[in-house]
Amino acid sequence: xxxxxVVLVRNLIKDYGAKNFKTRALKGIDLAVYPNDFxxxxxxxxxxxxxxLNILSTIDKPTLGEVVLDGRDITKVSNKELSKIRRxxxxxxxxxxxxxxxxxxLDNIALPLALNGVSGKxxxxxxxxxxxxxxxxxxxxxxPYQLSGGQKQRGAACRALITGPEILFADEPTGALxxxxxxxLLECLKNINEKKHTAILMVTHDPFCASYAKDVYILSxxxxxxxxxxxxxxxxFYDRIIxxxxxxxxxxx
Amino acid sequence: xxxxxxxxxxxxxxxxxxxxxxxxLAFTIIVFFNFQNMLYSDTFKMLGEKNIGRIHTVVAVVSFxxxxxxxxxxxxxxxxxxxxxxxxxxxxxxxxxxxxxVGRLYMIETVLTGAAALGLGILTGVLTxxxxxxxxxxxxxxxxDIDFQLALRPVLNTVGVYLxxxxxxxxxxxxxxTRSSVLGMLTxxxxxxxxxxxxxxxLFKAMLGLGVLGxxxxxxxxxxxxxxxxxxxxxxxxxxxTAGVYMVFxxxxxxxxxxIARNKRFLYVxxxxxxxxxVIFRMKKNYRTYAMVCVLSLCSVTAxxxxxxxxxxxxxxxxxxxxxxxxxxxxRENLDADLKELIKQYTEIDYCSQIPxxxxxxxxxxxxxxxxxxxxxxxxxxxxxxxDIGKEFPLKEPGEGQVVRVTHMYLLSLMTDREHxxxxxxxxxxxxxxxxxxxxxxxxxxxxxFYMVNDQEFAGxxxxxxxxxxxxxxxxxxxxxxxxxxxxxxxxxxxxxGGDYIGVVSLDPESNQIYWVKVIFSLCIFVFLVxxxxxxxIMFMKLYNDSFEEKERxxxxxxxxxxxxxxxxxxxxxxxxxxxxxxxxxxxxSCFSVHTLGMMMNTHLTTIHALSVLTVLAVFLVCYLLSxxxxxxxxxx
Ligand SMILES: Nc1ncnc2c1ncn2[C@@H]1O[C@H](COP(=O)(O)OP(=O)(O)O)[C@@H](O)[C@H]1O
Ligand SMILES: [Mg+2]
Numbered sequence: 001x002x003x004x005x006v007v008l009v010r011n012l013i014k015d016y017g018a019k020n021f022k023t024r025a026l027k028g029i030d031l032a033v034y035p036n037d038f039x040x041x042x043x044x045x046x047x048x049x050x051x052x053l054n055i056l057s058t059i060d061k062p063t064l065g066e067v068v069l070d071g072r073d074i075t076k077v078s079n080k081e082l083s084k085i086r087r088x089x090x091x092x093x094x095x096x097x098x099x100x101x102x103x104x105x106l107d108n109i110a111l112p113l114a115l116n117g118v119s120g121k122x123x124x125x126x127x128x129x130x131x132x133x134x135x136x137x138x139x140x141x142x143x144p145y146q147l148s149g150g151q152k153q154r155g156a157a158c159r160a161l162i163t164g165p166e167i168l169f170a171d172e173p174t175g176a177l178x179x180x181x182x183x184x185l186l187e188c189l190k191n192i193n194e195k196k197h198t199a200i201l202m203v204t205h206d207p208f209c210a211s212y213a214k215d216v217y218i219l220s221x222x223x224x225x226x227x228x229x230x231x232x233x234x235x236x237f238y239d240r241i242i243x244x245x246x247x248x249x250x251x252x253x
Numbered sequence: 254x255x256x257x258x259x260x261x262x263x264x265x266x267x268x269x270x271x272x273x274x275x276x277x278l279a280f281t282i283i284v285f286f287n288f289q290n291m292l293y294s295d296t297f298k299m300l301g302e303k304n305i306g307r308i309h310t311v312v313a314v315v316s317f318x319x320x321x322x323x324x325x326x327x328x329x330x331x332x333x334x335x336x337x338x339x340x341x342x343x344x345x346x347x348x349x350x351x352x353x354x355v356g357r358l359y360m361i362e363t364v365l366t367g368a369a370a371l372g373l374g375i376l377t378g379v380l381t382x383x384x385x386x387x388x389x390x391x392x393x394x395x396x397x398d399i400d401f402q403l404a405l406r407p408v409l410n411t412v413g414v415y416l417x418x419x420x421x422x423x424x425x426x427x428x429x430x431t432r433s434s435v436l437g438m439l440t441x442x443x444x445x446x447x448x449x450x451x452x453x454x455x456l457f458k459a460m461l462g463l464g465v466l467g468x469x470x471x472x473x474x475x476x477x478x479x480x481x482x483x484x485x486x487x488x489x490x491x492x493x494x495t496a497g498v499y500m501v502f503x504x505x506x507x508x509x510x511x512x513i514a515r516n517k518r519f520l521y522v523x524x525x526x527x528x529x530x531x532v533i534f535r536m537k538k539n540y541r542t543y544a545m546v547c548v549l550s551l552c553s554v555t556a557x558x559x560x561x562x563x564x565x566x567x568x569x570x571x572x573x574x575x576x577x578x579x580x581x582x583x584x585r586e587n588l589d590a591d592l593k594e595l596i597k598q599y600t601e602i603d604y605c606s607q608i609p610x611x612x613x614x615x616x617x618x619x620x621x622x623x624x625x626x627x628x629x630x631x632x633x634x635x636x637x638x639x640x641d642i643g644k645e646f647p648l649k650e651p652g653e654g655q656v657v658r659v660t661h662m663y664l665l666s667l668m669t670d671r672e673h674x675x676x677x678x679x680x681x682x683x684x685x686x687x688x689x690x691x692x693x694x695x696x697x698x699x700x701x702x703f704y705m706v707n708d709q710e711f712a713g714x715x716x717x718x719x720x721x722x723x724x725x726x727x728x729x730x731x732x733x734x735x736x737x738x739x740x741x742x743x744x745x746x747x748x749x750x751g752g753d754y755i756g757v758v759s760l761d762p763e764s765n766q767i768y769w770v771k772v773i774f775s776l777c778i779f780v781f782l783v784x785x786x787x788x789x790x791i792m793f794m795k796l797y798n799d800s801f802e803e804k805e806r807x808x809x810x811x812x813x814x815x816x817x818x819x820x821x822x823x824x825x826x827x828x829x830x831x832x833x834x835x836x837x838x839x840x841x842x843s844c845f846s847v848h849t850l851g852m853m854m855n856t857h858l859t860t861i862h863a864l865s866v867l868t869v870l871a872v873f874l875v876c877y878l879l880s881x882x883x884x885x886x887x888x889x890x
Binding site for chain 2: 059080083084086087090092094098100101102103106107110111112113114115117118119120121123124159
């Protein structure tokens with residue numbers, strides 16, 4: 001824990017709505033993410049998971065509080081710098097893949113690098129390396145419509161990781177996948193986290209999915225209620241998550 | 254609430270999107286109406302029957318082209334409109350309205366819109382006829398007074414044509430709505446079935462398209478054989494070029510871009526990956542539009558160049574014909590002194606000439622041109638005449654059995670091969686080695702087909718026809734023309750003896766014989782403007798429509814962290830290709846059409862060609878900049 005943190009959140013508050021009809025979606029979140037972390041955020045529907053992720057990933061702005069990314073407070077940097085941080089330091093995976101349907105998988109994966117001005121040769125090389133890690137080597141010249149959901153999501157992960165971000169944000173990455181494809185994706189993410197030391201922050205409502213993480217934060221009503229850390233086996237961790245979920249009153253979905 | 258009330262409410266609340274549809278519909282109506290009005294009004298009565306006949310032919314052709322233009326334009330604008338409204342319509346269906354009912358709602362709304370556009374168009378059309386005719390005449394450089402008058406026929410024609418076209422597309426929209434699903438409506442029906450086209454099929458298409466286009470170009474620049482065959486050749490060239498352009502946009506261009514996209518080292522340079530892939534995607538869906546814009550701008554450039562060329566040609570013909578003011582043909586060889594004395598009573602003589610000619614009847618000569626009078630001149634005589642009036646004389650002396658054709662200027666000639674033709678004179682074949690349209694004999698040269706032979710041949714052929722002498726004068730004071738002419742006739746009668754051939758040709762400087770050329774010139778300018786505006790706005794509408802479909806893709810890229818500047822540049826590149834490719838193809842294709850025009854009118858049109866291409870460029874540039882800014886707004890960049 002003596003490492004420099006990737007993300008630091010202090011007293012994060014987020015309000016939605018106009019002056020008189022405010023809803024407070026986040027009510028004071030404190031959170032630190034370090035390199036090597038693999039965090040899952042769980043919680044019932046409407047508890048503020050997506051809101052938190054959107055703010056951390058700079059897509060949304062907080063109402064109050066401090067979000068430090070890469071040593072800079074994102075509430076205070078210019079838009080231009082923000083997109084630079086987003087480009088170089090952060091990767092995203094969305095529930096619905098969000099691959100561009102107009103280009104091949106290889107093009108999709110290489111796009112962020114090419115946009116960063118990396119030479120064509122290196123783009124190809126790095127795209128091939130990262131896609132091999134996700135078992136997509138044979139599918140590179142296919143278009144998204146020719147790929148299965150799992151392949152698309154792994155492709156999206158490749159695209160998010162090709163720039164070598166410090167942290168990967170994922171909002172319900174397995175939400176649209178069957179359990180087999182979900183497991184494949186999570187194995188790959190775990191692999192990346194262990195080998196490349198990329199921090200991963202994932203929002204999920206699925207305890208099985210969360211059990212791949214090293215730490216699980218339970219969010220409820222805009223506050224972090226508790227933190228669970230992985231033990232000796234994933235099965236055991238999964239059981240503990242289920243226990244907490246039951247004690248908090250049922251299913252998170 | 255009743256259907257009609259709901260329709261009215263929608264109409265009021267969506268005034269902005271209706272407004273643009275109404276304006277574009279009204280625009281087509283105004284243009285069409287004005288041309289129709291020209292066809293049925295008496296504007297050109299002053300110009301004489303012959304002029305009117307020719308002008309009307311041209312206006313009728315233009316009207317036909319305008320009907321096509323109206324058709325496409327209404328198609329496009331109603332498409333844009335439907336897409337814009339689809340989401341709202343989808344919500345109605347979602348709320349439980351049956352499709353037929355929503356379809357009817359749409360029908361009522363579009364009928365209201367159409368009626369509003371019709372009213373606005375006709376009203377503005379009527380108000381602008383006067384202006385339109387004034388501009389036409391001013392551009393044509395014709396001074397006639399026009400009375401403001403309104404015939405019923407043009408109104409009825411315009412309303413009829415518009416209603417038929419508009420109803421077709423209203424019905425199409427209705428069917429589109431009643432047959433579509435809620436989901437498709439709500440998402441604006443965007444299901445992307447993009448399939449990269451099979452490279453072999455594409456290659457075949459590319460080759461075929463280039464072949465067809467090449468054939469068209471070959472037909473356009475080929476040295477014509479003359480006559481109907483060439484006329485057929487020009488129509489064939491136009492068809493081949495048009496088809497070829499469509500095929501190039503459906504084959505060669507997507508092929509090129511797909512090949513570019515396969516070369517990843519080239520592709521992965523900055524935002525290239527983004528916009529080239531987008532162009533490929535769009536090209537598959539939009540190639541017909543791009544091709545149409547290309548053909549429209551090609552037509553407009555050709556029309557403008559043709560207009561200018563005709564105008565220039567017209568001026569030259571006028572100059573040609575007015576080389577002399579008075580020309581006298583007689584069988585006597587010694588009239589010069591008398592004639593000079595007679596003319597000098599009224600005005601000084603600028604320059605004059607005389608030359609012996611042999612007049613031949615049409616039956617004696619076998620040549621491809623269709624005239625009834627021929628004449629022969631001798632090489633040295635014509636050379637002397639040229640020296641007398643200070644004209645250049647670049648012609649070679651013909652050898653035995655050879656002739657040089659001394660012809661007039663054509664406004665437009667389908668004969669482009671001017672050498673090595675055979676001419677039969679008195680039963681013997683002569684080879685035409687050269688042709689000139691330098692005005693040695695002015696108006697006479699316009700009326701009679703002259704052949705120059707060498708002096709010996711001339712002497713030999715002297716008995717074949719009538720031995721004549723031609724005296725030509727250019728007077729200094731044009732106002733004296735009538736007086737001279739009136740004095741000339743009694744004199745000629747006096748010297749006429751026993752059926753001798755005699756004639757006077759004179760050119761009235763005020764003649765309006767080929768005024769129609771001037772009118773056509775201004776019509777060409779209008780056609781140019783209409784076509785280029787149509788091309789630009791069709792492209793604009795297409796891209797405007799596309800931008801709504803693209804919004805989601807740009808949202809993804811923004812979420813990915815691509816900054817707006819990069820996205821903006823990528824949009825600029827992509828739209829640049831959308832406007833640039835049709836422009837480039839048009840520029841190349843227009844070289845051929847202009848070349849053909851140049852051959853037909855025997856002039857060089859490079860300057861005017863360059864100017865009209867630049868005008869198109871300017872119009873496209875304006876549309877492009879507008880498109881980029883609207884596109885960026887619509888996709889939220
Ligand atoms: N754009 C928004 N405008 C207003 N309220 C919102 C908006 N987004 C989310 N909320 C509210 O904030 C709360 C948290 O939402 P969200 O973060 O989406 O929850 P989760 O992802 O955990 O299901 C909810 O009560 C939701 O209604
Ligand atoms: Mg959520």
